[in-house]
Amino acid sequence: MKKKYWKVITTAVAISMVTTSVLPSFTNAEVSSKHVAQESKVESNEDKLFTKEQQRDLKKVKEKAAGMGKDGKNTYASSSADKSITSLMVHRKSSGDATTGIAYTPSPTGNNPYEGGELTASFKVPLTGIVVNRLISGNGPEHRRNWEQGNHGARLTYSFPEGVDARQMVQTINWEKSNQSPSADFKVRILGVNTLVWNLHWGIKWNRDTITFNPAKPHEFSIMITGKKKSEVSKAEWNSFDPISTAAALTAVGDIPFADKMADMTGSASGALYFDISKYKGNTDDLTKNNELTAGRLFPSKSRNAEYTYHFLDDNALTAGTSGKGDISKSVVKAGHEYDNPSKSTAIPTWDSYLSIWDQEQVYNTNKSESDLAEGEKFALPGKSIFNRNLQVNGGEDFNTFNKDRFNRVINYFTHKDITKGNTGEVSHVDVSHTPNRVGEGETEVTYKGKVSYVNGDVRQLISNNLTVKNAPSTEGTITPDTFTIGDSNITGKYTGDVKRLRLYINGVSVAWGGNLQDGVFTFYAANQKITMNDKVTMNAYDADDNLLKENVPVNLKEASATGSIDPAMYTPGDSNITGTYKGDVVKAKLYVNGNYVSAGGDFSNGVFTYYAGGKIHAGDKAYLIAMDKTGKELERKDIKINASATSGSLNPSAYNVGESLIRGSYTGSVAKMRLLVNGKLISWGGDFSNGSFSYYVKAGTIKAGDNVTLEAYDQNDQKLDSKRVQVKGQATSGSIDSSTYQIGDTTIKGTFSGDITVAKVYINGVAQAWGGDFGGGGFSYYIGKNKIKAGDNVTIEGYSKDSKLLDTKKVTILN
Template identity: 30%
Template sequence: MNRKFLKRTLISAVAVSLLVTNLIPAPTMANAQEATKKSAMTAAEKEFQAYLSKAGIQIDGSDLNKNMTAEQVEKFTKFAQSEAKKYPKDNAAKETRADSFDKSITRLTVKMKDTDKGTFITSFTPFNDTKDPYVGDAIGYAKLPLEGIIPFGLDIGGGKAMKDYWKGNYGARILVKFPEGVDAKEGFKIVDWEKSILDTNLFVKIIGVPTPVEMKFPLKFDRSSVRFGENSNELSLVVRGMDKSQVSESEWESYPQFLNESAIRLAATTNIGKLSGTAEGNLYLNVSQYPGNTDDTSKDKVLTKGKLPPSKTRKIEVQLFVIDRGGLVAGGAGAGNISKAQVIPGKEYINKSENNQIATWREYISLWDNKDKFNTVLSANQEVIGEGYELPGKNIFDRTLNVNLFKDGDYNEFEANRFDRIVDYYTHENVTAGGVNDISSISLSHTPQTIGYNKETEVKYTGSVTTHDGVKTNLSSAILRTTINTEASSLNFTGSQPDTIQTGQSLNLAGNFNGKTSDAFVIHYKVDNREWAQLDKYSAVPGEDVEWNATIAGLSKGKHQIQVKAVDSFGKDSNILTHQVTVADEVEAYLTANDYKISPSNQYVTGTHSKNVDKVKLFVNGADRMTAAGNNNGEGQYKIYAYDFIKNASDNVVVKALDKNGKVIKETKVNVEKEAGVETYLTANNYKIAPNSQYVSGTHSTDVEKIKLFVNGVDRMTAGANNNGAQGQYRIYAYDFIKSTSDNVVVKALNKSGQVIKETKVNITQDTGSITASNFKISTDELINGTFTGNIAVVKLYVDGVAKNQVRPTGSSYSLYAAGYVTSTNQNVVVTGFDANGIQVASQKVNVTN
């Protein structure tokens, strides 16, 4: 009987090794629960009932679950002894196989049949096969054939045997060998003991009863007896009977105790008898709590946590061994307690059951950018050898991709296999191309193929691996949380906007839109706290400025806050512009001017004006260039011809409003932008370090407003554009800042907004010779004397930057008349040597005293 129970336990342990939650099929569960709750007696039980009546023991169906009374025991013992003598031909030969067992452990025993090792069948059902075919429920079902005697050794009345029975001191130890990489300790932790079921179908032949009687023995998993072997993937556990003192009366009597007890006492009294049948068992495991394989190096063991473990063969096989009484010895603490009995060395792997295999995985989907642009996260553990970075995300199966449409392009136009990757769990190889190891081909696809913009979309990848033998293995799916981000469009006002309008007049606003990636936009406006209202739709060229106008009518008298935004072709809002306007019956004069871009297609300056404006004039660089009537472009709007007069972005352009009397009542400056296609440029002439060389000079384009000088990264000087005597030419002071030819000198051009639009490096040179100069005393000296080196042909005297005298020296010395030119110690006096080509060679400042 113990054997059968042990068999069931073994089956359960096998299920544990599979690390899946076992579900007992409805028929098996029903059999397990039904065995002790029959309302009607079987034919064998009725025969047994008649058999007992001969002993003077009267029972009905309900008594089969009760213990025998002392009186019944006494009657039954005497009757059994007498009956045995009546049926000598039915009595089996005395059982001798138990003679070698350690009898100090227990008097109750059972063995597995030598001719049939039984079977262990496992099955697996995924929760969602399309999401992950390796997360779900598994069922482990064992059916093991048993035989033996209960008990062994003569024990008149069976008193000794019954003590072992009531203590639950019978059973066997089972050993489970899990697949490689599975930690048996973790497998033991996730067993759901409440759902794990043991059952027996044992039949005993009682002399005098024609039909063998079915017995059910109360059994349990003794969790306190678990042992973990030297191999981390092995554990053993004792399956034993229930202790009567530790369970309720109703639970104890849920088994056919009268049948069990009478069979035990009969066998003990006669020391003969036959037992044959099967043990069945199921074990449930909470797979979602499985922490993962010991060889899983992924973060948080995400590859193996809560699912079927991998296998190099893509199949899982769990080995199950039953260590029955033939493999146990009492040892130090096992006498009278089978849970503490020791396994005889060499008997750890006896009675191996026949097992099937469960299909599992070896490869997995690990999404990765094959162009290596979006792999930005440093890998804690390289999935593929040599690939140090990976896509961001929660884990291997849940990656994140953020694509900037403007900078990265459109994800919907990426190559379909750009993020495809399948990795071998064991070799850390990228096997996506197939033809690796035993792989014949792979299949990998994703849905959806096309996604929207500015919202996260779960792109699901599914696939399979097919080996050379034609077997296809589905892979766990992976998610790429993808967002295509469009650039936020920019919206700006151009020129000045009217801050006051007369009652009944429309408010006209104007500006530029740049959508960067958008090819259209719609202007919306909002007055105070009202709802947004839609105006006109515009076409746009991605990346270019587009002009827009907003005419808002029907504003009531008073102050209003006007908000304007654009919604681009992706449905994304731009920034919001805010403008304050006052509507009044009588208003002061106002005049606005939109930005003017120099272009043949843009010949007019436009804007708005108040009702009291009669004419508008255009002034360019102070010159009156054009006059136009008011309201010539619509009520409160004007346009005035400008193309022939405005030539450069640096031109100073002003429009002036005149009343009916020709008096200027308002004026405003026009912001001028360079013509489209005109190149911005900045040049810088070579600069020679010398006292009479104080400026860096060069040329610039018409859109340059200011020039800055940077020396060794430090901003040293600012100068206005066009400051060197001609349009497009500049000079900027440098002498006090540039000290060496190794200085890094840069000039930068700024536009009207103060933005750097161009910069260029200045080449620094220095004299290749040297020159000295004597001190000059105004009251007594006439000459400045000195020596020189280098190819100096002429020495000149400079006073405050102006050449006053020169001499052509001979040899390496010179004398230069200075008395008539140097008259004050405040003068900057310099002698400079030039070569025959007029190129400066060396300079020296002269020390002047009174």
């Protein structure tokens, strides 16, 4: 039977059910004719849904519809919609009252119009709905089930300006407030019947479980707007949606044959998302540390206007995919429909440039740890952020005499160009000022503010900057550090004037304050700083009030000459490590045995060392260690005393085949016993030794293919002499198909086999069939299916081991 469609409006809402005294809940994915008939007798109480007049008119409409027939033409253009998702579908109308809005309310505590406010993205969309009648009549239960379970809606994809981080924007959404905004209102009419008209209001919500992101476009996110389920709201809220009217409309439409010709439902859906911009972590194209420029602010735009585009993905764009049959929240977007029905928002003013104070004369831009913000302008003023800088005026200078524009700088966020002078691109002129204009002694907070005027008449306020100014002190002084030797405890030097305190910098980072200053000489403790020749070390000098007197005075470095010695203890062959003591700058050693280099390494700590020998030294060998410093320079070489009375020996095990009872091999020296380890676990002690050959008993099943097997050799005093890994070889697999026959008309090939065959593949006239077969007890059967093999066919069967190794091929005998 062909499916019937009915034009209705749905609003990305989930529709829930009327009170159970009128209609029951349904959870089955399909509604059978028997079920519908039973429900119509027991549960569809027309007196509760329709007036007597409506019942009479509805009966007439059904009779009229039953005699209409079907002309084969679908009145709804979106015939490509996937009807397996739901019987209630939505389609965006090309005409009607549509709006896409954007609004921004700055934070009342912010110091600029872009600071930490609330961004609102609203929409209103005209819609036409489609109700899928799968039966000639009695479709009401399915429609009401989808309504009460919220199984209809649409997906909205939001696209912000490039650079905006959509993931972070989603994290700022005020969901409680946003889900108070969506609504859906529409009118259902049975055409030509004045009594069969219903005005419906359905509750809808933003469905957070459906949010997706596009890795290729990080400025976009997508979310479904679906209906409120009856099971998830209070009775009072549910009743506010007038469930009786909805149940009546869906029941009526579900009972009318060819309802797409006789019913109409139109209306609109609206809603808004509220973004708390104070929680925004910043743009993906923000080059500042911790996204300082864009975090907590309305995002910038090249056009200086904040706006967005959303795409309304309706029934044309959605398909069930693997999980969406009967559940629209799990539907997916059809390829090629990701950007259907675009709607661009209105625009609100935002920024494209920012104020970043900076010394135009490049005297005080001593902060080298930050990234350069503008092309060709290196470094920055000291300070905790780009909006809060510090200025310690040098001795002999006065902030009040500086050019008033000396620290002005405005940068375009997108081009990274300095636009302070204006008259460039779309910029007409830039105005920056600071207050107060004069500063006194001590610290003074100076605030810089400004605006950018554009050739089209736009004006944008700049984010203010603070400059903490310390004007030049009346004190003065100098410091002259001595050359520092790497490894010394103190930096020393001379000072003059009013120097009372020193500050140490390593690689531009302040690491310590202090110093002992007396009679023109200073010492500064630095043993804990671990200074190396690769470091850049400078010092600042301050007076008693911490006024800066001298800045970035370099400390020259020199390498200390390394010394050291090593004293190895007597070594007993078979021991794992050489041990001993050392002095000085020894950090590693090299081992030589009988004049040959063996290895480099060792663990040197607190005057004691260990060096892994790994059985490389035997009785009668000559060995020595070379002690080295961290640069590899030789400090001393010392012979190793070897215990001559120590026993020695070695073993050479042969390869072991899995399943054998003995490991065999050869040995030399004083080997008296061995122990067996499998995968690092001790198994047993033992072994028989005679005339340089040995055997070692292995219990069945102890060693399997792939195991890590080791034998260790010991003398009669349990002194370890040698350790060798045993090569393990797995048993070879084999097998054969001894007989195979097929009786014309049967569904299986049967036969006998031997060996390790576990699976088979059959070929009919050279065409491969599926893997299969049941092998056991020397017999096998292979399901081939009825009538696949005919008399005269060339049929072969291949037998394989469990690791897919081909073991045998046989021709199948065909019996008539």
